[in-house]
Amino acid sequence: MSITRRRFIRNASLTAAAAAVAPSLFLPGAKGAWGATLSKGKPIKVGVLFSLTGGLAVPEEDSALVMQYAIDEINAAGGINGSPIEPVIIDAKSDMNVYSEKMRELILRHKVISVFGCYTSASRKAVLPTVMSQRNLLFYPTCYEGAECSQNVICTGPLANQHSRDLIPFMVKTFGKKVFFVGSNYVWPKESNKNAKLWLEQAGGELLGEEYIPLGSSEFGPILNKIRAAKPDFIFSTVVGASDIAFHRQFKQEGFSADKMPIASLTTGEIETRAMGNEFGAGHFLSAPYFQALDNPTNHRFVEGFLASKYGKNGTTHYNMEETYTSAYVFKAALEKAIAGHGIEEVTPAMIRAAAAGVRLEDSVSPEGAVWIDENNFNTWLVPKIGQCQADGSFKIVSQAPSQVAPDPFSIYPDAGKCTAEGLKAANGSIRKDVI
Amino acid sequence: MDYSWVTFANALLLGLSIGSIWLIAALGLTIIYGTAGVINMAHGELIMLGAYSAYCLQTYLGVSYLLCIPLSFVIVALFGLVIERVLIRYLYARPLDTLLATWGVSLVLMQGVRMIFGNDPKYINMPQFLSSNVSFGPLSLSAFRILIIAMTAVLVGAFWYVFYRTHFGIKIRAVTQNKEMAASFGINSQRIYMLTFALGAGLAGLAGSLFAALSIVLPNMGTGYIVQSFLVVVTGGGSLLGSVAAGALTGEIQSVLAYLINDTFARFMLFILIVVFLRFRPQGLFSAGATRR
Numbered sequence: 001m002s003i004t005r006r007r008f009i010r011n012a013s014l015t016a017a018a019a020a021v022a023p024s025l026f027l028p029g030a031k032g033a034w035g036a037t038l039s040k041g042k043p044i045k046v047g048v049l050f051s052l053t054g055g056l057a058v059p060e061e062d063s064a065l066v067m068q069y070a071i072d073e074i075n076a077a078g079g080i081n082g083s084p085i086e087p088v089i090i091d092a093k094s095d096m097n098v099y100s101e102k103m104r105e106l107i108l109r110h111k112v113i114s115v116f117g118c119y120t121s122a123s124r125k126a127v128l129p130t131v132m133s134q135r136n137l138l139f140y141p142t143c144y145e146g147a148e149c150s151q152n153v154i155c156t157g158p159l160a161n162q163h164s165r166d167l168i169p170f171m172v173k174t175f176g177k178k179v180f181f182v183g184s185n186y187v188w189p190k191e192s193n194k195n196a197k198l199w200l201e202q203a204g205g206e207l208l209g210e211e212y213i214p215l216g217s218s219e220f221g222p223i224l225n226k227i228r229a230a231k232p233d234f235i236f237s238t239v240v241g242a243s244d245i246a247f248h249r250q251f252k253q254e255g256f257s258a259d260k261m262p263i264a265s266l267t268t269g270e271i272e273t274r275a276m277g278n279e280f281g282a283g284h285f286l287s288a289p290y291f292q293a294l295d296n297p298t299n300h301r302f303v304e305g306f307l308a309s310k311y312g313k314n315g316t317t318h319y320n321m322e323e324t325y326t327s328a329y330v331f332k333a334a335l336e337k338a339i340a341g342h343g344i345e346e347v348t349p350a351m352i353r354a355a356a357a358g359v360r361l362e363d364s365v366s367p368e369g370a371v372w373i374d375e376n377n378f379n380t381w382l383v384p385k386i387g388q389c390q391a392d393g394s395f396k397i398v399s400q401a402p403s404q405v406a407p408d409p410f411s412i413y414p415d416a417g418k419c420t421a422e423g424l425k426a427a428n429g430s431i432r433k434d435v436i
Numbered sequence: 437m438d439y440s441w442v443t444f445a446n447a448l449l450l451g452l453s454i455g456s457i458w459l460i461a462a463l464g465l466t467i468i469y470g471t472a473g474v475i476n477m478a479h480g481e482l483i484m485l486g487a488y489s490a491y492c493l494q495t496y497l498g499v500s501y502l503l504c505i506p507l508s509f510v511i512v513a514l515f516g517l518v519i520e521r522v523l524i525r526y527l528y529a530r531p532l533d534t535l536l537a538t539w540g541v542s543l544v545l546m547q548g549v550r551m552i553f554g555n556d557p558k559y560i561n562m563p564q565f566l567s568s569n570v571s572f573g574p575l576s577l578s579a580f581r582i583l584i585i586a587m588t589a590v591l592v593g594a595f596w597y598v599f600y601r602t603h604f605g606i607k608i609r610a611v612t613q614n615k616e617m618a619a620s621f622g623i624n625s626q627r628i629y630m631l632t633f634a635l636g637a638g639l640a641g642l643a644g645s646l647f648a649a650l651s652i653v654l655p656n657m658g659t660g661y662i663v664q665s666f667l668v669v670v671t672g673g674g675s676l677l678g679s680v681a682a683g684a685l686t687g688e689i690q691s692v693l694a695y696l697i698n699d700t701f702a703r704f705m706l707f708i709l710i711v712v713f714l715r716f717r718p719q720g721l722f723s724a725g726a727t728r729r
Binding site: 052053054055057058061185211212213214216217218219221222223225226228229242245246249250252253254255274275276277313314 | 440443446447450453454457550554555556557558559561566567568569576578579580581647649650651652654656657660690691694695698699700702703
């Protein structure tokens with residue numbers, strides 16, 4: 001029997017209908033979509049989803065390595081309640097579609113109890129719908145712009161109010177009022193600059209110009225010419241990745257000097273400086289909660305331990321890596337709490353998230369100094385620091401907040417409401433869940 | 437932002453520099469595509485190989501940067517020769533297959549370099565005098581950009597000479613215009629193709645050694661340049677003169693629009709202008725007059 005067009009269409013639509021119905025057959029009840037249960041002594045599977053290849057690999061590969069280091073360290077110390085952590089490491093290939101597809105694979109096939117991953121807001125927004133619908137948990141171990149209130153995320157990096165609120169007034173006070181904004185052309189730099197404008201206004205500064213470069217572009221000639229004409233006192237940069245390195249190199253090649261017009265960046269850390277060559281990074285400023293040069297016993301142990309391990313081949317530690325490292329310990333503490341409260345067989349990702357509220361990593365665990373998870377919005381209380389890059393590529397801390405600063409995801413959108421553990425609570429008391 | 441004649445003149449000067457960067461990236465492609473009709477998707481990776489050659493020469497052998505530039509040409513030209521002999525020469529009659537085959541080569545090169553050198557970026561040290569800025573009255577340009585402009589001018593001059601003033605150039609042009617006819621006059625077209633492919637690859641390598649200093653050395657750095665190179669070659673029509681004109685024109689348009697509005701908009705407008713232009717003149721600015729393959 002030959003396949004007629006009509007028959008083909010009918011079969012195809014039947015298949016499509018079946019495919020649409022099928023997932024609902026496997027959807028479990030109210031307890032959550034997470035199908036596997038933990039049991040004592042059995043490995044605890046977690047997902048590690050970073051780009052090991054492609055344009056995002058420069059910072060993300062290091063995050064994946066430090067994650068494995070942290071897991072090895074936890075396992076060597078007896079694991080979590082006697083169970084070792086078993087990472088399922090997947091390469092997201094710097095492709096947003098792959099992020100979303102692999103997140104599904106991690107949760108549905110590998111049945112991981114939590115996922116550590118993503119470095120950009122674009123990839124976070126690509127995986128979150130899956131994480132939320134499957135009621136799983138994403139540990140997002142880097143900075144982001146805020147304005148989200150999802151019930152399935154824990155973030156260990158700084159929010160905008162912990163990232164540029166100190167940096168802008170510091171730069172205005174030290175170098176002068178006039179500033180020029182340069183950023184990569186995507187959501188995080190634009191939102192960061194919205195925040196920065198507010199701090200700038202409060203500090204009495206003056207914005208001379210705001211320019212965005214396409215992601216991955218390495219031609220900074222036109223922007224540098226505009227900066228030359230505008231003559232700012234300093235530059236505020238949210239340029240990321242390979243573009244950031246091109247920016248710093250061309251800045252010096254075009255005759256600008258860090259002494260007269262420094263770049264205050266939210267991204268240019270030890271990894272980037274190593275990649276551009278120390279002389280191009282020297283003199284510029286970075287705001288971050290962590291620097292490799294931090295002088296405390298926990299950080300010395302972390303740096304020496306990591307660099308000597310099989311994961312430390314790249315020769316440096318970095319704020320991104322440290323935030324990934326602490327996220328592993330937040331997971332450990334939260335899971336231990338959840339197990340103590342519910343028993344190991346009953347634990348779900350949602351319980352881990354609930355247990356993470358207020359989890360505190362002491363000085364003896366966290367290389368950046370004590371941090372804790374906010375019990376409302378599940379971002380991290382941390383101490384923002386400002387470092388200046390030295391001639392040898394290391395950073396010298398020139399200023400730091402007196403104590404931990406509260407994370408505020410809606411700092412520039414006060415009308416949106418307050419992010420609570422249940423969802424975004426508006427002024428009239430209504431609660432919206434899963435705001436991304 | 438205030439607009440004045442001085443800043444506008446600076447934008448024009450910068451446009452020249454951007455144009456020369458795009459042109460030097462596209463020169464090798466022009467020669468390979470213009471002569472042999474091979475759509476070389478691995479061109480970006482040949483640029484990347486040039487950058488890694490310069491990096492290796494400098495880091496492991498301590499060769500000075502200025503010497504790395506011609507050496508990268510030689511190394512990547514030899515590499516191109518190998519690719520041509522092993523793969524491309526069987527595909528001259530099938531342009532679409534060359535597209536797929538060279539794309540495959542590009543993936544292999546990218547992954548190969550990643551396996552050898554890892555994913556972390558490398559950088560190149562430049563002599564001090566190149567990382568400074570030169571002023572001509574109110575105008576200024578970095579010394580390195582001047583080097584690239586000069587390099588582009590020299591290369592264009594050299595290729596004009598080779599193509600239009602030497603015996604070898606006459607053979608190349610004959611093969612380009614009609615391979616069978618040229619063969620009947622005793623020209624070994626296989627040999628001409630082989631040499632032009634190696635030459636084009638070498639030029640990509642040279643461009644790579646320059647770009648390495650401008651930006652960063654990464655296994656996937658070539659992907660950014662290939663789009664730009666094809667843009668120049670297609671707009672130019674595949675001839676040397678066409679590429680020179682297209683490079684200068686697109687560079688100036690990019691720079692002036694970026695100066696007047698902003699960089700992202702400039703890129704967007706540039707693509708639109710090129711699409712509209714190709715709608716009305718699909719053969720490009722100056723067609724080489726070759727039989728269309």
